[in-house]
Amino acid sequence: EDQVTQSPEALRLQEGESSSLNCSYTVSGLRGLFWYRQDPGKGPEFLFTLYSAGEEKEKERLKATLTKKESFLHITAPKPEDSATYLCAVPVYSSASKIIFGSGTRLSIRP
Amino acid sequence: DSGVTQTPKHLITATGQRVTLRCSPRSGDLSVYWYQQSLDQGLQFLIQYYNGEERAKGNILERFSAQQFPDLHSELNLSSLELGDSALYFCASSPLRGGDGDTGELFFGEGSRLTVL
Numbered sequence: 001e002d003q004v005t006q007s008p009e010a011l012r013l014q015e016g017e018s019s020s021l022n023c024s025y026t027v028s029g030l031r032g033l034f035w036y037r038q039d040p041g042k043g044p045e046f047l048f049t050l051y052s053a054g055e056e057k058e059k060e061r062l063k064a065t066l067t068k069k070e071s072f073l074h075i076t077a078p079k080p081e082d083s084a085t086y087l088c089a090v091p092v093y094s095s096a097s098k099i100i101f102g103s104g105t106r107l108s109i110r111p
Numbered sequence: 112d113s114g115v116t117q118t119p120k121h122l123i124t125a126t127g128q129r130v131t132l133r134c135s136p137r138s139g140d141l142s143v144y145w146y147q148q149s150l151d152q153g154l155q156f157l158i159q160y161y162n163g164e165e166r167a168k169g170n171i172l173e174r175f176s177a178q179q180f181p182d183l184h185s186e187l188n189l190s191s192l193e194l195g196d197s198a199l200y201f202c203a204s205s206p207l208r209g210g211d212g213d214t215g216e217l218f219f220g221e222g223s224r225l226t227v228l
Contacts, residue, residue, distance in 0.1 A: 031214065032214065032215075034216060034217075041199075041222075041224075042221060042222070043113065043115075043201055043203070043219030043220050043221050043222055044154070044201075044203075044217075044219045045113070045219070046216040046217065046218070049215065049216060087153070087154065089154075091209075091214040098156045098159065098167045098168075098169050098209075099144070099156065099209075099214065099217065100156060101146075101153050101154040101156075102153060103152065103153035104153055
């Protein structure tokens, strides 16, 4: 079964304390992996697309990496404004083409 | 601002009722996706349309239906509402058709929060 699993469910960090979020997937023939950020009560906002193992993308304090079975979102020296839920998603091309999302990691950065 | 407009932002209704949620995609985008996000749950894919035609269907209940009109706006109809249908309903758009090699980032609206009492 096609599945996207994110861990941890929640993560609390001190401002400046770096860490990583994990997204593992079981889909046949990965055609890309997306990272989104979602603020409370808002729609998800696109961050990155990764297409092949070894690929890396960076944006400010965030860096996304991809292996054959999982992706990591590394956050370096986070600030309180980085607090949000981070979602990963993959397109699935089985009986129907769709984009499935993981349940997300709620990141909280304390000042 | 993603350019995707959803109305209404909030809706409170009673069990057994029917509601319609509306979505206007970004200018130029032909694909519209609908997702449901319940409390403490992830985004559940419901359905996708491309240029008026249904392209993909997810875990959409038979009580729910959707369509995309010639002007590309889309409506999600929810009927015989139950308490468990209370959720945030998101619409997202994309310029791509969807499918192998033709799927990219989605642009999400702010969502419609449905409360069923």
